[in-house]
Amino acid sequence: MAKGSETRERLLGIAEVAVLEKGFGATSIDEIIAAAEITKSGFFYHFKDKNHLARALLVRYIEKEEFILDDLFNRSRELHDDPLHSFLIGLKLFAEMMEDLSSGHPGCLVATYCYQERLFDQEIRDLTRETTLVWRKRFRDTFDEITEIYPARDSVDLDDLADMVSNTVEGGIIMSKALRDPGVLPRQVMLLRSYIKLLFSPTRN
Amino acid sequence: MAKGSETRERLLGIAEVAVLEKGFGATSIDEIIAAAEITKSGFFYHFKDKNHLARALLVRYIEKEEFILDDLFNRSRELHDDPLHSFLIGLKLFAEMMEDLSSGHPGCLVATYCYQERLFDQEIRDLTRETTLVWRKRFRDTFDEITEIYPARDSVDLDDLADMVSNTVEGGIIMSKALRDPGVLPRQVMLLRSYIKLLFSPTRN
DNA sequence: TAAAAACTGTACTTACGGTACAGTAAAATC
DNA sequence: GATTTTACTGTACCGTAAGTACAGTTTTTA
Structure with missing residues (x-):
């Protein structure tokens, strides 16, 4: 079992990079098996067709993302008791993490699929x-906690505000790619942070 | 010349829809010529290869976008003298425009290409x-005008703030597609507007 | 009316997605 | 230690798509 899932993982890793660089439709099975040094039959042993590869790619990606986000916001929660400040710390940590990706964020599979x-x-x-x-x-829950303590200074829908986090990341990835500047994404996250700060900071600030 | 550029436009229109739905790599020339009711030779008369089609698509898209944005922000400028309020009006008009797209924003070609x-x-x-x-x-110039009158309440880089406009739209398109809710994009634009409002409103508000 | 523009038609090459199926080496199970 | 399961290889094939080449034809414009 170990060897099989190892090959499967290798195939998924190679495919993910290719899909994020060229798109799914432009990624050929032939190039994947060439890079993985496996035969076409071997590929179809693991994935019955390209759609099954697509699904496996997405599931793996989502699980990885969830793990990273859980870890990051759990840590920020440990660093501060207050939900607002803890979230602001989390966003800072996230921006730093994005800054440390030497060649920039490779891209979001959800976005390419959309x-x-x-x-x-x-x-x-x-x-x-x-x-x-x-x-x-995830973020709605955070904002629910925050608004229990801090009233928002502008009337906003909390689901929309929660979406704004994903929105910023998805947009930031595209802008970073377009401008060929990996720094755009972390800076956009910091702007989102600035908004959250202004929105929930007590009036006298 | 009239007939030729008419066919060319038809090809570009068909290709644009297909590319935004499936990606460039997954859009076949055969399907384009079938929809346009033209032969393959006819296609290659207009575009020497797929890359030339890609470029023509992008150039056309950019020109259309520029025209729309010019029109929208010129109108908002006529509605209010003050640069901040004029921009806030412009964002509202933009959000309304996005809301009026019955089946949602079809997608940004720049984003798909990235x-x-x-x-x-x-x-x-x-x-x-x-x-x-x-x-x-475009937006940096706007924010330069605004900061001449209104000091920002948080220290932000104005280029980053300018990027935030595009960032919001690009992210909003993805989020709308992912959630299959065309309303996400306009609502995200309104959240951006809320930030601009908070950031530049005089302290006593 | 001549020339340029806008095509059609045919034929071919290479690459890719996918199928089918027989065979095999290694690992896990009984 | 034999047997079954897992994880493949190898070969051969089909249909579709991108792209090339080029000769011929219609339509538009100068």
Whole structure:
């Protein structure tokens, strides 16, 4: 079992890089198996078709993301009791993490899939939607905690505000890629942080 | 000339929809010519290869965008003399425009190209970069005008703030697609507006 | 009416997604 | 230690797509 899932992981790793660079439709199975030094039959042993590869890629990506976010915001929670300040610390940590990616964020699979939706079956499209809703819930819970203590200085919908976190990251990845400047994403996260700070800071500041 | 450029436009229109739905690599020339009811030879008369189609698509898209943004922010400028309030009006108008797109924003070609960069030649990658810099300059000029009158309540880099406008739109398009809710993009634009408002409003508010 | 523009038609090459299926080496299970 | 399962290899094949080449034809414009 160990050897098999090792090969599977290698295939997924190679495919992920290729998909984020060229898009799913432009990534050929032939190039994946060439890089993985495996035969086509070997590939189809692991994934019955390209759609199954797509799904496995997405599931793996989502799990990795969730783990990273859990870890980061748990740490920020340990650094400060107050939900607002803890979240502001979390955003700073996130920005720093994005800054440390030497060649920039490689890209978000959810975003690439959204921009190529017609290539995927309903199951995959539902997965991207549910993932985005999980992100929303994560940050919505945070903002619920914050508003229990700090009243917002402008009337905003908290689901929209929660979406703004994902929105900033997704937009920042694109802007970083477009400008070929990995620094854009972390700086945009810091701007989001500035908004949260202004929005919830007590009036006398 | 009229008939030729008419066919060319038709090809570009069909290609744009397909590329935004499936990505460039997954859009076949055969499907484009089938929809346009033209032969393959006819296609290659207009575009010598797929890369030339990609470039023409992008150039056309950029020109359309620029025209729309010019029009919108010129109108908002006419509605209010003050640069801050004029910009806030412009963002509201933009949000309304996004809301009126019945099936949501079809997607940004710059974003799809960024997520499939390895498919395109250097010239196209430079084009996406320069376009993003033009967007930056547009909003940077606006924020320069605003800061001449209103001091920012938090220390922010104005280029970053200018990028935040594009960032919000690019992210909003992805979030709208992921959640299958066209309303996300306009609501995110309104959140950006809320930030600009908080950031530049005189302290007593 | 001549020339340029805008195509059609045919034929071919290479690459890719996918199928089918027989065979095999290594690892886990009984 | 034999057997089954896992994880592959190898070969051969099909349909579709991108792209090339080039000769011929219609339509528009000068």
